[in-house]
Structures are given as structure tokens and as C-alpha cells.
Amino acid sequence: MARRSASILSRLLANPSSPFIAPSRSITYMPRPGDGAPRTVTLIPGDGIGPLVTGAVEQVMEAMHAPVHFERYEVRGNMRRVPEEVIESVKRNKVCLKGGLATPVGGGVSSLNMQLRKELDIFASLVNCINFPGLATRHENVDIVVIRENTEGEYSGLEHEVVPGVVESLKVITKFCSERIARYAFEYAYLNNRKKVTAVHKANIMKLADGLFLESCREVAKHYSGITYNEIIVDNCCMQLVAKPEQFDVMVTPNLYGNLIANTAAGIAGGTGVMPGGNVGAEHAIFEQGASAGNVGNDKIVEQKKANPVALLLSSAMMLRHLRFPTFADRLETAVKQVIQEGKCRTKDVGGDCTTQEVVDAVIAALE
Amino acid sequence: MDLTGRFHNLFISGLVSGESINVNLFQVQRSKKSPLCLFPLCVLLRLEAITMAAFLARRLIGNRSSQILGTSSSSSGAFISVARAFSSSTTPIKATLFPGDGIGPEIAESVKQVFTAADVAIDWDEHFVGTEVDPRTNSFLTWESLQSVLKHKVGLKGPMATPIGKGHRSLNLTLRKELNLYANVRPCYSLPGYKTRYDDVDLITIRENTEGEYSGLEHQVVKGVVESIKIITRKASMRVAEYAFLYAKTHGRKKVSAIHKANIMQKTDGLFLQCCDEVARKYPDIEYEKVVIDNCCMMLVKNPALFDVLVMPNLYGDIISDLCAGLVGGLGLTPSCNIGEDGIALAEAVHGSAPDIAGKNLANPTALLLSGVMMLRHLKLNKQAEQIHSAIINTIAEGKYRTADLGGTSTTTDFTKAICDHL
Secondary structure, eight states: OHHHHHHHHHHHHHHHSSOOOOOOHHHHOOOOOOTSEEEEEEEEOOTTTTHHHHHHHHHHHHTTSSSEEEEEEEOOSSSOOHHHHHHHHHHSEEEEEOOOOOOOSSSOOOOOOHHHHHHTTOOEEEEEEEEOTOOOOOOOSSEEEEEOOSSBBBGOOOOEEETTTTTEEEEEHHHHHHHHHHHHHHHHHTTTTTEEEEEEEEEETTTTTHHHHHHHHHHHTTTTTTEEEEEEEEEHHHHHHHOOGOOOOEEEEEEHHHHHHHHHHHHHHHHHTEEEEEOOOOSSEEEESSOOOTOOHHHHHHHHHHOOOHHHHHHHHHHHHTTTTHHHHHHHHHHHHHHHOOOOSGGGGGTTTOOOHHHHHHHHHHHH | OHHHHHHHHHHHHHHHOOTHHHHHHHHHSSOSOHHHHHHHHHHHHHHHHHHHHHHHHHHHTTTHHHHHHGGGGHHHHHHHHHHHHHHHTTTTTEEEEEOOTTTHHHHHHHHHHHHHHOOOOEEEEEEEOOOOBBBBTBBOOOOOHHHHHHOOOOEEEOOOOOOOOOSSOOHHHHHHHHHHHEEEEEEEEEOOHHHHHHHHOOEEEEEOSSGGGGGEEEEETTTTTEEEEEEHHHHHHHHHHHHHHHHHHHOOOEEEEEETTTSTTHHHHHHHHHEEEEEEHHHSSSEEEEEEEEHHHHHHHHHHOOEEEEEEHHHHHHHHEEEEEEHHHHHHGGGGEEGGGOOOOOEEOOOOOOOGGGTTOOOOOOOHHHHHHHHHHHOOOOOHHHHHHHHHHHHHHHHHHGGGTOOOOOOOOHHHOOOHHHH
């Protein structure tokens, strides 16, 4: 007790000007006996900045003594397929933490991110775009969760050349997938005390495809009378996001629009380097950087080791909650938010000049 | 009578009789004068002749001619603009005006006033949307309206509300298909004096307008499974890429960014990128980059100054151009111009018809005025375009006369008068 108050006191005296974020503790969390047994999580470092940021997560987990054990597998973006052993491992462990996998442009290799999601049927992708206190952005009061269908839509990968110079790509929308993503979105809103769900579409042009998506959303909305439901066309949505983002709460979208909306919302709230997110299916979950998972940075960032680990750290906090270790999740989140608020240690994409390691050290120091 | 007089008479008689003018050229060449003094006259007559021949041929053959003559679009476009330059000093240019619905007529009136005050010699050919479906076009737009645009080659369109119902095409779709409008150009720049969250926006979005995800080819495979087809062709992609680089060059822009999602849609967006690559090689002094669309969205909202000219396929263009319009203040301030084959340009205001404020003198004519400025630049009347543009910018910057949507209290007529005073 004395040791704890001493550390709090020393922190207060050290920087009297910065507001001290009181750590919130889930004191009412009552575990089942045996819940504390360490869980194994598949770890895929990935390409580019991937190994840097997953290394950061590993360091922080160790500093916290979290009951998580990582099983590391090397996967590169230019492999033809995700190796069988990796998929087996994720099926066994049920949870995976992953850095980005770069997909070579026009290379004839299908995206490995997509392949993982389709094979493990991880149909919902979630990004929480929220303003962090201390991180100044042009927009205030942003707190948007974008839930995006992950397996079909424009990303079906069904393309062919009809005649030389004419190429077709198929966008597939099914009632089954649209219904389950709509159900997931409303359930999420209900369980997280969210008041509004907005469906994003382009049904004035793609009447059948997006029309089917909208029908499914409307049907599910009928079962949740406490949650407001509305629809918005995707180009209007982007315009409203940059003008008045506070009107959005939870957004449910098909695959491609979800990608764009998630990146736009992440951009207005501070950038994809800080937004947490994850992908979840009925049986498995993959946690990665919130938006733009295929963006693995450029060589300069990798060389200088200045990648931003905040997004993956916050996603790993989401992972800890998913694994039913809420206290560790709270501690990690508080520490990261404190580091962001203090503003002394920031990487280049949010206006500072620190390296990844410096941010990690600051987070570990801020841990309780 | 000297040679010039004779040519002139022959030319006029040719016009009156409606025959092809080639007869007159033949007669000219048979004259025994030295070829050197004939040359400039020949060039002038040939230009006029080809222009006239093209107009007449189009009238006779109908709109199918636009496809027949389409292959020589760039060359005839150049001839037509040169002919226009010759004619602008003497005769007013004819342009089609679609005032549109709702607030359309009021803002069109604004445009006419400002253009008259700026001494722009344009003869407006007004066409209104009909109240019945015209069977020749299968929409509410009449055949005469379409022919008018095809003839004059420039037009200005106000907001049109598509009536709800089946059995006819939407008005925008009709215009796009019949006039073969393949590129939509939307310049987005921060208006000094009208403060938004973004102050340093200065970019142009060029969007492919005919194919891509908006082909309208959808079908239900089995119950509960729908397929929608996205088509990308080399022809359309090359067309819009060529236009984008040409635009960048003529307007002094330094960088062109091609926006795509070719890491996922490898063949379709891959083909689009290939075409952009090919065109980029022909313009080595313009910087060229390729940006994935999700990255682009993020960069646009974080730092729009990174972009200059953006060229993209249909769907991404729709979303990104609306996003950029949002960055500078909304659709009420955004000009836009649709480019078609044979040098057709139809400038339009992209906002809605706002039926709730129609007729109340409250509408903001800025979008239509700025679109009119784009039209003038297309016609190469740069001096007047610059004059009107500065007048608009200064009026808004001053802040004394602003319409309700910009936070002021002026009426449309006051705002227009302020712009005319600034000229």
C-alpha cells in the first residue's frame, strides 16, 4: 500500500502540470477458478513495420506479466498462401495477433489478409475511431465504430478478362453474410451501450446488391427497438464525416465502403497509427491495427524504427478483454492513453519524432 | 472583284444553299494565283469548311455521327476550338443552358447577369426539362435539348430533380450516355474568407464517368445471392488518363495521382493503373504517383495539401470527389465540368434543386457561377474567366454579402449585384 502510494506521489510530484489519469480498475471482475491460466496466442509479425510493432506488444505484455504466451510464425506478404501450420495454430488457439501483411500491387498474388479472413470465416472487422485527449485534431467529439463485412462484396477476387482490354470484376452480396454482419453490429451496439446504427450503401446505383444489404439491416433493426437506425449513401457519408462527424455512432457497411469509411474516420480522429481494431468470427478472432491493415509503412520508417505502436498496443488491449483478462486490458489502455496525453513521446505520424522503442519504454514506465 | 471577295461570296452562297463547301475549295484551287497567297485563305476556309461540314453531317446523320466521328475526336476538337477562336471576336458563342428545377432558374439568372456584366459574348440557348417522357430519348429531356448541346458543344446545367418512377432513364444518365461524357472534373480549393477546418486545399479530382462499378449490370444468381459486375476497359481508362494529364499540363499542375485498389482488385484496377502508367510516360515532366484508395482517404483528411490532380475510376471518384467537396465547404460551393468526346463540355452545379427554398431568392449561385467559369476556361476565354473568378472570391472573402448557407443574410440578387460590382 505504501509502495503504491509512493509511486503515485512520485509521479504527481514529477510533472505537476500534466493531468494524472486515475487508473480505472475492474474491481468487480470475478474470475472463474482457472481463468488465470496462460493463454496461447498466435503471433504473426508480418512485413515492414509489422515486426517492430508486434515486438513492442511482446515487450509490454512481458512487463505487465500478462498471462499470454505468444506462438510466433513468420508469414510474408508475397507468399502464395498462408502456411497450413499457421492456420492450424489459429484454429487451435482461437486468437491471433498480427502485424500487417503487404499485398504486392498487381502481382497476381491474392491478399493474404483476405485469405486468412475467408478461411477462418472471420466476417466482422471493427475499428474504433475516437479522439484521444491530448492528441489535437481538426475534429472534436469523434467516437465512431465502423463495423465492416469482411468476406464478400467487392473483395471476392473473382475477376477475368472478357476480351483483351476489357476486364470484369464481380461483386457478390449474399443475404446470409449481410444478415450476420447486421446482427453483429446491432449486438455490438446493444452490448456497448451505443445509441445509433447507420448503414452505409450506394443502393441508388447498385440497386440489387446494396439493396439486399439494406434489406437485411432493416430486418435486424426491427428487433432492436432501443437503437436508432438510419441509412446514408456512401458519398454523402464521406462528406458528412469531414463536416460533422459527431452525428455518427456505429456504422455498418459492406466490404469496400467499410475500408474507405474506416480510413476516413481514422484519419479525422488522429490517424491509422493510433486506432485500435480487430476482426472477429464465430470461432476465431484476429487482432491487428485498426484500419489499413495492408499498410506496412515504407522502408524509411522501418530503417529508422519510427513506426507507431499505439494502434497495435490498443488492439492488444482489446484482445486481452476478449481473452477475459479485463484488468490487464484496463492497465494497458490507461498507460497508453497517458503517454498520448502527455505528448512527450510521439512518433512522426502524430507529430512527434520518437522511435518505437521510446514509445514502448514510456508505456512500460506508465504502467502501474 | 478580288480573290477574297469571290471566296467570301462563294462561301456565303454555300451556307445559304446548305451544300458542302468542298465545292468552293475546289473552285479556289483552280484559280491561277500563286499558291503562297492562297495558302492562308485555304487554311481559313478549310477550317470553316470542316467545322461546317461536321455540323451539317451531324444534323443529317443524327447522333450516331458522334461515334463515327469519335475516332478523330482530338483533331476535330482542336479544329473546333481554333475555329471558335476565330469566330469569338465577331460572333457570340452559342451555349446551351439548362436552368433546371427548384432554385435552378434563379441561379441561372444570376449567371446570365454576371456574364453580361463581364462582357462575355455568349448567346444562351435555354432548354427546360419537359413534363412528359420524350420517346426519342426515353427520358424527360427532349431530343431538341440534346441536339442543342451536341451542336454548340458547351453547356451549363443547373440542378435537375429526377422524377421518381419507372419507365424512363434518369436525366443525368441520359445526358451522360447520349453525350458520351467520359470525364468529370471537379476542382476543389479552399475559398479564402470562408473558413472551414481545412485551409490549404487545392486539388482537382478527375473521375471516369461511364463504366466501372456503375455499369448497372446486376442480377440475382439464386435467391439471396446477388452479383454486380464492375467493368474496366482499356479504351475508357486511356481516355480519362489522357484527359487528366492533358488537363494537368494545360493548367500548370505538377503532380497526378492515380487512385486504385489494385492490391485486391488486381485485374480491373490493374488495367486502369497500366493505362495511367502508359500515359504518364508521355509526360515526363509531370510527377506521377499511385496511391491505394484507403491510404488516399486517410491522407486527404489529414493533409490535403499532399494532392494535386487525382485521377480515378468511377466509384472511387464519386466518393473522393464528394469527400473533397466536404473539405472545402460542401456541394453548394463546388463547380464541376463533364467532358465528352469531340470536345463537348457540360459544366454543372452538383448540388440538389433545394425545392424548399425555391423562388425565395435565398439560393447561393456560387456553384453554378464557378462552373460557368470552368466553361469559359474550356472555351479559352481566360481573361474573362479570371475576372469573374476573382470577383466571386473577393465577394465571399469580403464577407459583407453572403447567402444563408454561408452564414450570411444576403439574397441571391444582392449577392449577384455585389459580384457585378466587383468586376
